[in-house]
Amino acid sequence: MTDRSLLTRREVLGGGAAAIGAAALARPAAAAGYPDRPVRIIAPFAAGGPSDLLSRLFSVKLGEALGGSFYVENRAGAGSNIGTAAAARAAPDGYTLLLTSSAFVLNPGLYKQVPYDPIKDFAPIAELVTSPNVFIATPASKITSMADLVAQAKAKPDTLNYASAGIGTTPHLAGEWFKSIAGISMTHVPFAGAGPALQAILSGTVPIACASLPGAHPSIQNRDVSALAVTGSQRWYDLPDVPTMIELGYRNFLSDTFHAVLAPNGTPPEIIERVATSLLETLRQPTLHEQLRSLGFEVIGNGPDGLRRRIELEVPAYRDLIAKVGIAPV
Known part of the structure; x- marks a missing residue:
């Protein structure tokens, strides 16, 4: 990052x-x-x-x-x-x-x-x-964009949980960085690796995750989760509809693993x-x-x-x- x-x-x-x-x-x-x-x-x-x-x-x-x-x-x-x-x-x-x-x-x-x-x-x-990181959300969350995420978080402060691969990972830091610049409150739920974190969002245990792209990529392609934004300098080659955080106005928001x-x-x-x-x-x-x-x-x-x-x-x-x-x- x-x-x-x-x-x-x-x-x-x-x-x-x-x-x-x-x-x-x-x-x-x-x-x-x-x-x-x-x-x-x-x-x-x-x-x-x-x-x-x-x-x-x-x-x-x-x-x-x-x-x-x-x-x-x-x-x-x-x-x-x-x-x-x-x-x-x-x-x-x-x-x-x-x-x-x-x-x-x-x-x-x-x-x-x-x-x-x-x-x-x-x-x-x-x-x-x-690899870049990616913000993802479950279909049940009704969050399909970073703007949706911010709106929900501001409407109901401290009610949204987001998963990551654990304390000490770039997805964790990306999530906290995003919270600080967006002015929102979410609760970090760390897991013991990207695999358990992905399973948690696929099962609906948590509505949102920040994940390394490789782990989330198959679920995004299968439309099991919605990809909200990637944290690279450009859009990922086979996810052309997923914007970068920089495109969305988050200046210099680059985070890779x-x-x-x-x-x-x-x-x-x-x-x-x-x-x-x-x-x-x-x-x-x-x-x-x-x-x-x-x-x-x-x-x-x-x-x-x-x-x-x-x-x-x-x-x-x-x-x-x-x-x-x-x-x-x-």
Whole structure:
């Protein structure tokens, strides 16, 4: 998310694959046999959400590229803090990886204490994809636009609940940011991941949600929910009738969720390099690129240096934005 105090992803990043290209031509012997036993990929959210989907997709792709076995372990809870902490404490031997979302850089500003240091405890490997968020509503709510949402919220203050994938996610922050600039009151209902949040709105438990586009995309296409607005810089290619928040007059309202792979700090550099190279080469496959786009993801493909720069910039920038919209750390 950005109100231009956060740089856009293309301004922040750059130089992904180039940063590791030359070194990849001569991999050290220490990585030659990697992996010779199963590699765990921790997904710090519940099954059914974008992080889980990507973890399972890339576990297969890494297995194809590197050989061996890669498997996913869902460690949901505390806005991804539980799974992230488990990854931080794991042996730095290349056999535990973390596939996480923007919650990784949001949580240090949303919690008084987080059980990991995003800079010191992890070695960045690759930023994979990013996606906008989307405001959605149930048909029963009779909300078909952001104007409807604002009107209902103002007519009946504090009666509307909105769901998100949990505290420490960009949908949560987007929802709170929207409340602050629209001058409305809604109650945030956090869930333990995008999957449970989507199930809640599909079942009618909550009338509104702010969600990452990939998780909500099938339900929007099936007309199970109404898409009110996307938070990207332009309309999504296969949702041409859904406006951006900027089009609706919410100046600089940009909010995206990135997904990235990291390893515990101290993981051998040659293994970091090998995994990063494999991921970036995989992301250049045209069929995968189109598959990801159809699911609501935009391929980024930045290596360790680009991901490190993003983390270093966004941790303090999000902390400032969280304070600006009045969210008190929990």
